[in-house]
Amino acid sequence: MIWAPPTLLCGSLAPRGLTARLWGSIRTRLAERLGGAALATVLRRFVLSKRIGIDLGTANSLVWLAGKGIVLNEPTVVAVSVEDGRVIAVGNEAKTMLGRTPDNIEALRPLRDGVIADYQVTQALLAHFIQKVCGRAFIFKPEVMVCVPAGVTQVEKRAVLDATLAAGARAAYLINEPLAAAIGAKIPIANPSGNMIFDSGGGTTEAAVISLGGVVVHRSIRVAGNKLDEAIAAYLRKKHNLIIGEQTAEEIKIKIGSATSLTREETMEVKGRDSILGLPKMIQLTSAETTEALKGVLGQIIGIIKGVLEETPPELVSDIIDKGIIMSGGTSLLRNFDKLMTAETGVPCHVAEDPLLCVVRGTGIALENIDLYKRSISQK
Numbered sequence: 001m002i003w004a005p006p007t008l009l010c011g012s013l014a015p016r017g018l019t020a021r022l023w024g025s026i027r028t029r030l031a032e033r034l035g036g037a038a039l040a041t042v043l044r045r046f047v048l049s050k051r052i053g054i055d056l057g058t059a060n061s062l063v064w065l066a067g068k069g070i071v072l073n074e075p076t077v078v079a080v081s082v083e084d085g086r087v088i089a090v091g092n093e094a095k096t097m098l099g100r101t102p103d104n105i106e107a108l109r110p111l112r113d114g115v116i117a118d119y120q121v122t123q124a125l126l127a128h129f130i131q132k133v134c135g136r137a138f139i140f141k142p143e144v145m146v147c148v149p150a151g152v153t154q155v156e157k158r159a160v161l162d163a164t165l166a167a168g169a170r171a172a173y174l175i176n177e178p179l180a181a182a183i184g185a186k187i188p189i190a191n192p193s194g195n196m197i198f199d200s201g202g203g204t205t206e207a208a209v210i211s212l213g214g215v216v217v218h219r220s221i222r223v224a225g226n227k228l229d230e231a232i233a234a235y236l237r238k239k240h241n242l243i244i245g246e247q248t249a250e251e252i253k254i255k256i257g258s259a260t261s262l263t264r265e266e267t268m269e270v271k272g273r274d275s276i277l278g279l280p281k282m283i284q285l286t287s288a289e290t291t292e293a294l295k296g297v298l299g300q301i302i303g304i305i306k307g308v309l310e311e312t313p314p315e316l317v318s319d320i321i322d323k324g325i326i327m328s329g330g331t332s333l334l335r336n337f338d339k340l341m342t343a344e345t346g347v348p349c350h351v352a353e354d355p356l357l358c359v360v361r362g363t364g365i366a367l368e369n370i371d372l373y374k375r376s377i378s379q380k
């Protein structure tokens, strides 16, 4: 049996640097030596290992490698040089730079509202993920599936497909985020029965009713976790004359934030700058205050669920009442958000298992079973 570097066996397309003919003859030789079935298994394994699913979230980007699962989970932040637009750092490294950069570096969140706000930077981000998963000198280009919010325009979809191809993919696929979230939350989306999925991340919130593998009714709003952070910062400024940064606001939300009042009040020390004196200042903040601060934004988010329920055909509404609404995305983790949603909509709301991972998991499952989910996928 001859030895061949594993990378040489990947993909049915010829690797870069080899003509299709030469690659064909290598494959024939290998088939003779290994046996056709064994070669097919080896090829399938390596072809699969080069299929990548990406959840390009406004807050966090996650990468799924077919056959392996989640291999990367980093904040969607890119640091670029102001002079020439060169990418200096991506992900965790870039996040630590947010709000702390000198004049010549800018740390950006390229997907502020769930869609590509900065094409070049998004492409650099995708290339970074692909390289990290495939290695710098990958011979075979991977197939990449990216999920996009259901509400994006054709132009925005095209921008994501183009950015994915430009970042080094040999084929690019898109899947609707609510569908991916539902698949990842283990909802049997192909059944002829209504299911409602709610996904709220950093920049966007989406609510969709799914039946027979497709989205029946859908609404989205560019209001989610970031707006909750801003609401906390605005509250502190107004009520306590305290100015805080966005990272501190997020920390408050995660530590003591609650959508409804808690039976046992929690408090937290918050440090910032006095808006009148300009000097450092510290206060004790209670979770009851966060409930007050978050009320308006949470109301806006819940409003889209009500909108979707109003538009949903009665048969499907009755399915949803039976099964409840499944919540995914990081903002679903806000304490008592499920309780508030249940009270406001009259439909039982449940947080999915690992809400931060549903979308990437669903993207990965769809990628691994492309034929099964063909209807839900666009391709370039």
Ligand code: ADP
Pocket (backbone or CB within 6 Å): 056, 057, 058, 059, 060, 061, 200, 201, 202, 203, 204, 224, 225, 226, 250, 253, 254, 257, 328, 329, 330, 331, 332, 333, 334, 335, 355, 356
């Ligand atoms: P995206 O899909 O937009 O990248 P994610 O689903 O990763 O967003 O969710 C990120 C958002 O979830 C952030 O706004 C973050 O502050 C929020 N988040 C994460 N954990 C919690 C928590 N325990 N409580 C409240 N919000 C949370």
Ligand code: MG
Pocket (backbone or CB within 6 Å): 055, 057, 058, 200, 201, 202, 329, 359
């Ligand atoms: Mg998301």
